[in-house]
Amino acid sequence: MNVIAWNCRGLGNVKAVPCIKDLVRVYKPDILILIETLCNNNKIFSLKYSVGFDHHFSVDCIGRSGGLAVLWRNSAHCSITSYSLNFINMSIQDPIKGPWRLTAFYGYPEHGRRRNSWDLLRSLHTQSDDPWCIIGDFNDHLSSFDKRGGPDRPRWLIQGFQEAVTDCGLTDLPLIGYQFTWFKSIGTSHAKEARIDRALCSAPWQNLFPHNSLQTLVAPMSDHTPLLLQHDPATWRTPHNSFRFNNSWLIEPDLSHYVKDNWSYYPTSNIVTKLNYCVEDMKLWSKANHPHFNQRKMQLKNQIETMRASNDATDNPRLLELQNSLTNLLLQEDVYWRQRSKIYWLKDGDTNSKFFHCTTSSRRRKI
Template identity: 50%
Template sequence: MRTHKPDVIFLIETLVHVNKLEEIRSKLGFDFVFGVDRIGPSGGLGVFWKANINCSITNFSRNHIDMEIEDVHKGKWRLTGIYGFPERDRRRASWDFLRTLHARSSLPWACIGDFNDLLSNEEKRGRLAHPTWCIRGFQEVVTECGLNDLHMEGYPFTWVKSKGTADMIEERLDRDLVSQTWLDIFPEAKLENLIAPISDHTPLCLSTETQVSHYHQKVFRFENKWLEEPDLKDLMMQTWNASITQDVSIKLTYCTEVLSRWSKNKTPNFWKEINAYHVKIESLRLRNDPNSIEQYEKTKNQLVNLLMQEEIYWKQRAKCYWLKDGDSNTRFFHSQASARRNKNRIERLHEESGMYTEDENRIGEIIQEYFVKLFSHNSGDYAPVLETVSTRLTTADNDMLLAPFTMEEFKSAIF
C-alpha cells in the first residue's frame, strides 16, 4: 500500500460482512467502497477506490464486481474483479460466466482476479499435471472473448499450498486478461506479482502507465521531536563553535548538514528494512531445499513483525501528538492530512498555441517562459500610476534619513 499507492483495490474472499468493509476503507484511506457479502464462513468481495477515480459499479455477483471508469485522457473503460468458481466440477460454468461478462459490454476491458484456471502446465509446479481438458477449455474461452493474458513480472506463481512439504503445489491462478482495445489505450500497462507474508495468494499490481521517477532534492526541516533528544544541545553547541567563520548563514548551513546526518539514526528506516525483506523473500521462494524453506518461513515471520512494529510506531507517534496538543490541534492535523492526500502534480499545460502538452521537459519550459515574461521589463509610461501614489515622506524627513549617523545617536541607541 505505502509503496505502490493504488487508486483501486479489489479484494477476494474477504470473509467478512459488508459493514466491516467500511471500517477497512477508513483504515486504508480510501474514499469509497462497494462490497458483496460473504455466504456463511466463506466468500465475500470488496472494491475500494479514491475520489480521483471516476468509477461506477455496473453489476455484481458472488463472483465478480463490474465497474466502468471514466478517464479524462483515455475515455471510458471497464474493469472487472473476478473470482472464478474454485470447484473442479464447475469449470465449464466458470468459463460460461466469463463469456457472459464479455457479452455485456464492448468497452475496452481489463478482467483481473483469481480465475482458478491455468493456461498451460508451465503455470503449475508440484504433484500431478493440470488436466488437459481444463487447460484447453480455459484457452478456448480466452480466445473466444478476444482477451490477452497480460505479461506478469516477478515470481511466476500466485498461489501456494503445503509450502515446505513433499506435497507442495504452486500455481498461477491469478492474472489479468485484457482486450486488444484496452491494450491500445494502455500500451505501457504493467502487471507485477508482489509479496504477501500471510496469504496463500500473492497480490497483483496493475499499473496502466509507466511511472516516471521524479527526483526532488530533500528539503531540510527541523522536527520538534528532536528537542526530546538529550544529546541534541551538546551536538549543536559543538557544531556551532567548531565553525571558524562568523558568518551566521554558513554556520546554519553547517548545522543543518550535521543534523541531517545525526537524525538518520534517530528514526527507524522501516521502508529500507521492509524492502530488504521483500528482496530476501523473492530469492528464497525460488528454492525448494529444506534450509531455504526454513529461511523463507522465518523471513516471512520477521517481515510480519516488522510491519506490526511500523504500525505501532506511527500509532504511538500520532498518539503522542494527540495527548500533547489535544483538541486544539485537531483541525490543523486534519488539514495537514488532507493536504497530503490531495497533493497535486502538474500533468499537462495549455500552450499559447491552444494545444495541451504532457511532455515533462516542455512543461518546464512553459513555466519558465511564463515567469520570465511576467518579470521582464516592459516599456511604458509609469508616470500616471506614480502620480496616484500619495507622498508619505516630506523633504525634511528624507534629508534626516539620508544624513550620516552622529556619535550622539550611537550613544542614545546603545546606552
C-alpha cells in the same frame, strides 16, 4: 490509473489492514480490489475510511468463504453495473480515453466447478462491447508452466480455460516480477507455487492502453501475492530528500552531547562547512536512534523479492521468516501511530495523511 487486486484471504485477520494500508500508501491505487474478504459490508465500510477511499461496493461472504470488495477514488469515475458472488462489473468513464469496463473476478475454487467459471467468463464477455479488462483470482492455469511443485495439472483443465479465454477474445497480460502468485507450504519440501491470479484484456483495451504493465507486489500475509495494474506507468525518479530537523529531537539529551562532541572535529574554514558536517552526523544519528519504518520495509521487501527469484526459494525457511518480520513491522508501525495520535484519530477513520502526521507529532513538540 493504478489498480491493485489481491486475494487477501480474510480481513478479520489483525495483520490484514496494516498490509492494505502499506500497499495503498506506497502504490496509491485509484481502484482497490479485494478477493476472499470473508466479511460483510460493515467491515469494508470501515476499511474505506481507514485507507482513504471515497467509495466502496462489496459482496458479502457466504458462511466462512468468499466475499468481494471494490474501493475507488473519485478520480476513477467508476460505477457498478452488475455483480454476483464471483464477480463485480465496473464501468470506467475515462475523460480522455473514453468508457471501458473493468471486472473483478473470483473463479470457483472447486475442481468440479471449473466449467462454471469458464461459462461465467463467456457470459461476462457478452454483456458489453466496451474495451474490457478482467483481473483477479481465476483459480485456473493457462499453461503447464503456471505451476511448480506438486502433481501436474490435468491437461483438460488447462485446455478448458484456454478455450474460454480464446472464445472471449482475451489476451493474458505478461507479468513483471515473480511469475507465481499463489504458494503453499513454503519453506518445506512439499512447497507448491502457481500462477492463478492474472489480468486478461481485450484487443480494444490493449489499444486503449498500449503501455500498460502488470506486476506482482510483496505482501507478508495471505497465500496470494497482490497484483498492480498500471495503465500508463510513470518513470521512477529517485526523490531528492532535503534535510529536515525534527523538533522532537530537542528532547533527546543524547543528540546535544553527540553534536558537542563532534563539533570540535569539523573543519574550521567557515560556519557553513561545519554545519554541513553537523547535518550529516545528525542524519546518521537519527537513523540509529529513531524508527525508520519505510526504509526497513523496503529492505525486507527487497530481500523477499531476491529470495523468491532464486531457484531454492520454495524450500527455504528463511523466506517465511522474512514475511513474518515484514508483518510484525507493519503492525509495529500501525501501533506507533495509534499511540502518538491518542488512538481515537485512527480509530475514527482518519486517513494516514500529511495533516494526520503533523497533528500527531505536535503533541510531542509541546512537551
